[in-house]
Amino acid sequence: MSVTVSRKQQIELITSVLRGLGASEEESFIQADVWTEADLRGIHSHGVQRLPVMVTRIQKGLLKVNVKPERTWTTDSVLNVDGKDGFGTAIAETSLRELTPAARKHGVAVLTVRNAAHIGMVGYYAERRALEGLVCIGFTTTEVLVHPFGGAEALVGTNPIAIGIPSSPRPFLLDMATSVSAMGKIIDFKHRGEKIPEGWAIDKEGNPTTDPEAALHGSLTPAGGPKGYGLGISIAMLAGLLPGTEIGRAVLGTLDTEYRCTVGDLFIVLDPKAFPGGETLVAGVKGYLDELRASKPGKGFKQVSAPGDPENRLREERLANGIPHPEEVWHDAERLRSTICK
Amino acid sequence: MSVTVSRKQQIELITSVLRGLGASEEESFIQADVWTEADLRGIHSHGVQRLPVMVTRIQKGLLKVNVKPERTWTTDSVLNVDGKDGFGTAIAETSLRELTPAARKHGVAVLTVRNAAHIGMVGYYAERRALEGLVCIGFTTTEVLVHPFGGAEALVGTNPIAIGIPSSPRPFLLDMATSVSAMGKIIDFKHRGEKIPEGWAIDKEGNPTTDPEAALHGSLTPAGGPKGYGLGISIAMLAGLLPGTEIGRAVLGTLDTEYRCTVGDLFIVLDPKAFPGGETLVAGVKGYLDELRASKPGKGFKQVSAPGDPENRLREERLANGIPHPEEVWHDAERLRSTICK
Numbered sequence: 001m002s003v004t005v006s007r008k009q010q011i012e013l014i015t016s017v018l019r020g021l022g023a024s025e026e027e028s029f030i031q032a033d034v035w036t037e038a039d040l041r042g043i044h045s046h047g048v049q050r051l052p053v054m055v056t057r058i059q060k061g062l063l064k065v066n067v068k069p070e071r072t073w074t075t076d077s078v079l080n081v082d083g084k085d086g087f088g089t090a091i092a093e094t095s096l097r098e099l100t101p102a103a104r105k106h107g108v109a110v111l112t113v114r115n116a117a118h119i120g121m122v123g124y125y126a127e128r129r130a131l132e133g134l135v136c137i138g139f140t141t142t143e144v145l146v147h148p149f150g151g152a153e154a155l156v157g158t159n160p161i162a163i164g165i166p167s168s169p170r171p172f173l174l175d176m177a178t179s180v181s182a183m184g185k186i187i188d189f190k191h192r193g194e195k196i197p198e199g200w201a202i203d204k205e206g207n208p209t210t211d212p213e214a215a216l217h218g219s220l221t222p223a224g225g226p227k228g229y230g231l232g233i234s235i236a237m238l239a240g241l242l243p244g245t246e247i248g249r250a251v252l253g254t255l256d257t258e259y260r261c262t263v264g265d266l267f268i269v270l271d272p273k274a275f276p277g278g279e280t281l282v283a284g285v286k287g288y289l290d291e292l293r294a295s296k297p298g299k300g301f302k303q304v305s306a307p308g309d310p311e312n313r314l315r316e317e318r319l320a321n322g323i324p325h326p327e328e329v330w331h332d333a334e335r336l337r338s339t340i341c342k
Numbered sequence: 343m344s345v346t347v348s349r350k351q352q353i354e355l356i357t358s359v360l361r362g363l364g365a366s367e368e369e370s371f372i373q374a375d376v377w378t379e380a381d382l383r384g385i386h387s388h389g390v391q392r393l394p395v396m397v398t399r400i401q402k403g404l405l406k407v408n409v410k411p412e413r414t415w416t417t418d419s420v421l422n423v424d425g426k427d428g429f430g431t432a433i434a435e436t437s438l439r440e441l442t443p444a445a446r447k448h449g450v451a452v453l454t455v456r457n458a459a460h461i462g463m464v465g466y467y468a469e470r471r472a473l474e475g476l477v478c479i480g481f482t483t484t485e486v487l488v489h490p491f492g493g494a495e496a497l498v499g500t501n502p503i504a505i506g507i508p509s510s511p512r513p514f515l516l517d518m519a520t521s522v523s524a525m526g527k528i529i530d531f532k533h534r535g536e537k538i539p540e541g542w543a544i545d546k547e548g549n550p551t552t553d554p555e556a557a558l559h560g561s562l563t564p565a566g567g568p569k570g571y572g573l574g575i576s577i578a579m580l581a582g583l584l585p586g587t588e589i590g591r592a593v594l595g596t597l598d599t600e601y602r603c604t605v606g607d608l609f610i611v612l613d614p615k616a617f618p619g620g621e622t623l624v625a626g627v628k629g630y631l632d633e634l635r636a637s638k639p640g641k642g643f644k645q646v647s648a649p650g651d652p653e654n655r656l657r658e659e660r661l662a663n664g665i666p667h668p669e670e671v672w673h674d675a676e677r678l679r680s681t682i683c684k
Contacts, residue, residue: 150647152640165579
C-alpha cells in the first residue's frame with residue numbers, strides 16, 4: 001500500500017515534528033527540504049524515512065536542537081564550522097551561504113563542518129550553489145560499509161562526492177557514492193525477496209555474494225574496484241581529517257541511535273567569474289550535455305542520459321503529482337507528529 | 343629485448359633531445375622528470391615512449407619551445423595561465439610553484455592552464471605539492487576515448503583526477519583515469535596477442551568486446567559505469583571549460599602530430615594549516631592507510647594495498663636497479679639524440 005503526498009504536505013509534517021522537539025524554524029525547514037528533495041528524486045534512502053531515527057537521536061540528546069554553530073574563519077577564504085552536535089543540514093546550508101561572498105571575492109573558498117549530524121544528500125548543497133551561478137564540489141563521510149579493493153572487511157564509508165555546475169535549464173549535478181550500490185538498495189532487494197546483482201557486495205567472509213542478507217552482514221564493493229576505493233579513502237581524508245573529525249571505523253552516528261555523529265564535510269566553492277571560461281560556462285555545459293544525450297545509445301539503452309536526468313524528470317513529475325511513500329513510512333511520520341505535537 | 347637505464351641516464355637523454363630542439367633548461371628538465379617519474383612507476387604509457395611524437399610536434403611548430411606563459415591573477419587566489427602552446431609539464435609545475443604562496447596565505451588557491459601541451463601523469467604535480475605539506479587535487483582532460491554510460495560512441499576523455507595528501511614516509515597519492523582501462527594497456531594486450539578482459543571496451547558498433555583490435559577502433563568503458571562517466575564529464579567541465587579551452591571532441595593534440603593541444607588543467611591547492619585537522623593530518627593519513635594494509639585480504643589477494651603502494655615499491659626498486667625499456671623505445675630516443683644534437 002502506498003500514500004501519495006505533496007511536497008508541501010511533506011515539508012509541513014517534518015517541520016512540525018522537528019519544531020515540536022524544539023528545533024528552530026530554519027533548522028526544521030532546511031532538514032525538511034533536504035529530505036523532500038531526495039524523495040522527489042526517488043532517493044528514498046535519504047528522505048523522510050529517516051525521520052524516526054532522527055527523532056530518537058534528538059530525544060536521546062545525540063542530536064541537539066536550536067544550536068548556534070561555532071564558525072571560525074582561519075583565513076579570508078576558509079571557514080571551519082563546529083556544529084555543536086546540531087543539524088548537519090541547516091549548519092551546512094547556512095554556512096555555505098556565509099561562505100558565498102568569500103567565494104565571489106576570492107574566486108574560491110572552502111568550508112569544513114565537524115560535530116554536526118548527517119547532511120543528507122550532498123548534491124542538495126552543490127545544486128543550490130550552482131543555481132546561484134557558482135561551481136561547488138562537496139565531499140562527505142559515512143560509517144564504514146565498503147571493503148577496500150582486494151579486502152574483505154568494511155573499512156571505508158560510501159563517502160559520496162557531489163559536483164554542481166551552472167547550466168540551463170537546471171544546473172549540472174553529479175551526486176554519487178563511491179560504492180557500486182548503497183545499503184538502502186540492498187535492503188530493497190531483501191524486502192522484494194530478490195537476489196542482488198553480481199559485483200555489488202561480499203559476505204562477512206569476503207566472498208562475493210548475490211544474497212542480500214549475506215551482503216547486509218558483509219560489505220559493499222567499491223565502484224570500479226580500485227578506483228572507487230581510491231576515491232573513497234581520499235574523500236575520507238579530505239572530508240574527515242581536514243575538518244578535524246574522524247575517519248574509518250570511528251565515523252558513527254548517521255544510521256544508529258547510539259552514538260554522536262562524527263561524520264565530516266568539506267565543500268569547495270568556485271566562482272566561474274574568476275576563470276577565463278566563466279562567461280561561456282553555461283553554454284558549454286549545456287552544449288556538451290545535449291551532445292551526449294543526442295549520441296548513439298549502447299546495447300540495451302534507448303537514450304544516453306546525463307547525470308541527474310532521470311532524477312530531474314521524476315522530480316518534475318512528483319512536484320506535479322505528489323510523492324508516493326509506503327504507507328508505513330508516512331504513517332510512522334504522522335504518528336510521531338501526533339505524539340510530539342500534542 | 344630490453345634495455346635497462348638509470349633515472350639519470352634517461353633524464354640526460356630526454357633533456358639533450360629537447361635542449362637540441364631549443365627548449366630551455368627548465369622546460370627540458372621538468373619534461374624529462376615527469377616522464378621519468380612515470381617510467382619509474384611502471385606507467386610507460388606516460389613515459390619516454392612519448393618522445394618521438396613530442397619531437398615531431400615541436401618540429402611542426404605544434405608545441406613551442408622556450409615559451410613565456412602569460413600568467414594572470416584574476417583574484418588573489420586564482421591564477422589563470424595561457425601556455426602559448428608551450429610545454430604543459432613545465433608550465434603546470436612552475437605555475438603551481440607561483441601559486442603556492444597564495445595557497446599558504448589564503449588556505450586555498452586555484453590554477454588553470456590552457457593552450458599548453460599534455461602535462462603527463464597528473465599525479466606528478468599533486469605529489470610534489472603534498473611533499474611540500476599541501477593538499478592538491480588535480481584534473482586534466484584528454485581526447486575522447488571513452489563512451490558515455492549507455493552510449494556507443496567515444497565522447498568523453500579518460501579525464502584523470504589526482505589527489506595528493508601529505509603522509510609518511512611518502513605522500514598519499516591517488517592518480518586515476520575515469521575509464522576502466524587506458525588505451526595504452528589495450529595496445530599492450532594487442533602486442534601480446536591476448537584478449538582484453540570483459541567490461542573494458544566496446545567496438546565501433548557499441549558491442550562489448552574482448553578483442554583489443556576492435557576496442558582500438560571502438561571506445562573505452564567508464565570505470566564503475568555511470569560513476570566513472572559522471573566523474574569524467576564533470577572533470578571535462580572543470581578542467582576544460584573553466585580554463586576557457588575545449589571539451590569533448592574538440593580536445594586534441596596529445597597523441598597525434600596534427601593538432602595544437604587543446605587540453606585543459608585545473609588544480610586546487612589547500613594548505614592543511616588553515617584547517618582544524620591540519621596538525622594531525624599526516625598521522626591520520628598514515629594511521630588509516632596502515633589499518634587498510636593490515637586488514638583481512640579478499641579472495642585472490644595476499645594483502646590490501648593503499649593507492650600508489652605497488653607504484654612506490656616499483657619506483658624504489660627501479661631507482662636502485664634501473665628502468666627497463668623495450669629496446670626499440672630506447673634506441674628510438676637515442677637515434678633522435680644523434681640526429682638532433684649533431
